[in-house]
Amino acid sequence: MQTTVSDVISFDGIGLHSGRFVRVAIHPADANTGIQFRRIDITESRQTISAHPDNVEEARLCTRIANEDGVRLETVEHIMAAFAGLGVDNALVHIDKGEAPILDGSSLPVVEAILRAGLTTLPARRRTLVVTAPVTVEHGGGWARVEPASGLEIEAEIDFEDQAIGRQGFHYFHGDGSFLRDLAAARTFCQMRDVAAMQNAGLALGGSLSNAVVVENGEILNEGGLRMPREFVRHKILDCLGDLYLLGMMMRGKVTASRPGHAMCAKLIRTLWHSPDCYQIIEEGIVADHSHGYTMPEVAAAAAV
Numbered sequence: 001m002q003t004t005v006s007d008v009i010s011f012d013g014i015g016l017h018s019g020r021f022v023r024v025a026i027h028p029a030d031a032n033t034g035i036q037f038r039r040i041d042i043t044e045s046r047q048t049i050s051a052h053p054d055n056v057e058e059a060r061l062c063t064r065i066a067n068e069d070g071v072r073l074e075t076v077e078h079i080m081a082a083f084a085g086l087g088v089d090n091a092l093v094h095i096d097k098g099e100a101p102i103l104d105g106s107s108l109p110v111v112e113a114i115l116r117a118g119l120t121t122l123p124a125r126r127r128t129l130v131v132t133a134p135v136t137v138e139h140g141g142g143w144a145r146v147e148p149a150s151g152l153e154i155e156a157e158i159d160f161e162d163q164a165i166g167r168q169g170f171h172y173f174h175g176d177g178s179f180l181r182d183l184a185a186a187r188t189f190c191q192m193r194d195v196a197a198m199q200n201a202g203l204a205l206g207g208s209l210s211n212a213v214v215v216e217n218g219e220i221l222n223e224g225g226l227r228m229p230r231e232f233v234r235h236k237i238l239d240c241l242g243d244l245y246l247l248g249m250m251m252r253g254k255v256t257a258s259r260p261g262h263a264m265c266a267k268l269i270r271t272l273w274h275s276p277d278c279y280q281i282i283e284e285g286i287v288a289d290h291s292h293g294y295t296m297p298e299v300a301a302a303a304a305v
Contacts, residue, residue: 022096
């Protein structure tokens with residue numbers, strides 16, 4: 001059945017790219033509301049931007065959504081991944097800037113906040129997008145393919161010159177607590193040599209070692225190193241999961257990606273959505289809500305890995 005958060009969840013932090021302080025409040029929502037973001041700093045036009053493929057815009061180094069009035073919101077991928085990972089179907093997200101806060105660079109702080117509040121089951125069946133035929137896209141020297149599968153799977157491979165990252169892959173199977181165990185704590189990352197270029201382009205103005213893994217000449221600059229093996233590719237899959245949830249519902253299918261990024265994921269979900277012969281939307285029966293299997297000790301263990 002569909003779910004929503006049981007209480008208002010509030011948190012704040014710095015926007016990764018804007019460097020501005022941001023406040024967020026996640027409110028419970030009725031069944032069939034979906035995930036809706038509301039720019040409470042906007043008064044002269046429509047504030048609300050729904051998580052929907054037609055609202056996804058191509059952006060550099062983040063996920064951007066926009067409504068018909070041109071109101072935009074960036075860097076929503078980690079919040080969306082937390083919703084997808086915990087099975088949150090409906091929520092109203094109030095935010096007072098044009099970019100969500102980066103927090104620690106992963107979905108873990110949002111996951112912790114949702115688990116403290118708990119989830120409420122709603123009297124409506126969950127909808128799922130079931131892939132029935134393959135769809136493939138290419139972007140920036142990489143590619144992504146989605147095809148039929150019995151559940152949600154994401155398999156990705158990345159390849160970076162810096163040997164601290166190198167070439168690595170991971171195959172994620174969604175369910176049975178796998179999000180918390182395999183993805184939630186994986187942080188965003190960058191190479192030190194790219195920082196100046198990003199900041200000159202007006203990006204990563206709020207980036208620091210407290211919210212990103214930074215590598216230079218084969219070394220990880222963060223105190224304590226990585227949280228988990230292959231954290232880099234796991235974070236790419238976390239981003240992909242959050243981007244996929246912009247379909248407005250969970251997907252049943254397998255995504256395989258080489259050198260994935262937000263622009264590629266945006267292209268994939270838009271292409272899939274506008275290929276109606278390649279999927280069907282079903283209403284689920286009573287399905288397992290894996291979020292209820294998580295405990296705060298498990299969250300703490302994931303953060304400490």
